[in-house]
Amino acid sequence: MQNNTFSPYMMFNKQEWSELSNNVPMTLSQEQLESLTGVQDHITLQETADIYLPLSRLLNLYATAYQQLHTVTDTFIGQQTKKVPFIIGVAGSVAVGKSTTARIIKELLSQWKSHPNVDILTTDGFLYPNAILEERGILNRKGFPQSYDIKKLLKVLGDLKSGKDIVTAPLYSHLTYDVLEEEQVIEDPDIVIVEGVNVLQTPKQKKKTPQTFVSDFFDFSIYIDAEEDTLESWYINRFMKLRDTAFQDERSYFHKYSTLNDEEAHQVAKDIWERINLKNLYENIEPTKTRADLILHKDYDHLFDEIYLRKI
Template sequence: MIERDTKIVCDLVKSKLRTGTRTVVAIAGPPASGKSTLAQAVVRALNCERNESAPFAALLEMDGYHLDNRLLESRGLLARKGSPETFDAAGFAETVRRLEAADRETFHPKFDRQMDLSIANAVAISPDTPIVVVEGNYLLLKAEPWRSMKDRFSASVFVGPTMEVLQERLVQRWINHGLDAETALKKTLKNDLPNAELVLSASEEADILLKQDYDEYVQ
């Protein structure tokens, strides 16, 4: 199934390729939807098709724009980490706007889930890379500043499993990070599922909707 969805998205990307400017593709969806796994598979597949000095496609993840835990704690937002207000949304939107230019090498942060923090300048994107796949929960959210990114995307994909599937995956994610089942369920119900509901109910329509209600989701 992941192979099928990867091909669907790759075909969409290739049909939307721009000339004279970079092609920016959005893969959005709620937490634990499988969008990260899909985005990584799409970038790998696109790069396997070309043998160039620079990658044909690069991946930029919204999670790199998490605000630091110390800042979140000072604002009383640490327990809500992952919600829209816990990201540098304006900074991320500006980064997406500038991706089109492709006039120089750019450097971007990457989120390390084990350390629970963003690492600055961990992702380099070559000016010779014509496709950037952007992945994240809120890429298609109707509220500003997220909404300002919509016109920058040449193509968009939304991954939206059922709430039952999402809850099961989110609880398992926390268990995999060392929490007991009861605590994992509480964290999921208090923060993760409300974020998922927001993404599912308040996102713009994408070019393609994928359910991904199968077992190939990777934590």
């Protein structure tokens, strides 16, 4: 472990981090793990043991301490308040593997007896419908802060932190590339993982009045990190794989790309990356990295190689 006096983080390499699992047992099989991974994520049981088991232990300790703090607060005010969930934010670039990380964390945390009810809330559902984005001329800015209904997201997070028993949230289809009519139901959760590119961003408007940010509701936050050229390569590779799979479905918003040859598909993916995703990364996502409590850095092979834990 490296402990730079002037850095707000402690840095661990993979070996050092893996030793912090404290013999937490592996509860996932290879088959279960494969069902949790994305299109191009190839996570082994060894990688899960090295990275996710220590992370599961850390988050369990935080969540348990949070529950104890909630009890202490009840004692102080002299009344029993409603149970509220421990909320974890997971941020990072497009194609970095946020969804896979969130799903694995969910599966592992749900095995701890103190908090078996774990849900994932993705911010994609809070994107404005395509019709509204087209009307505002920002359909090509999907994923940028202005493309989200932040007030709706804040309302849902506020309901969760108010101890509301049942909270509903919008869902999103990556097939139709639009918000769905049906909703996700989150009922009496112990932990909620909020996953999305925008979750650590703060509004840029210069207002004198206090503002509430999405991250204000987080009890712990994680940023998945990788080098820019690595992210570009992953995005292009994912696009190429989707061209041969999901894009083949006539219902897919991107069906028009299904007939592109390799060279054409590579060029289209590179153009989308540079015009939209790279710009969003520079302007809105990467600047939020150091707001996270934990930074997990990936190498080119999708394996985590450095872990940065914020000092307390």
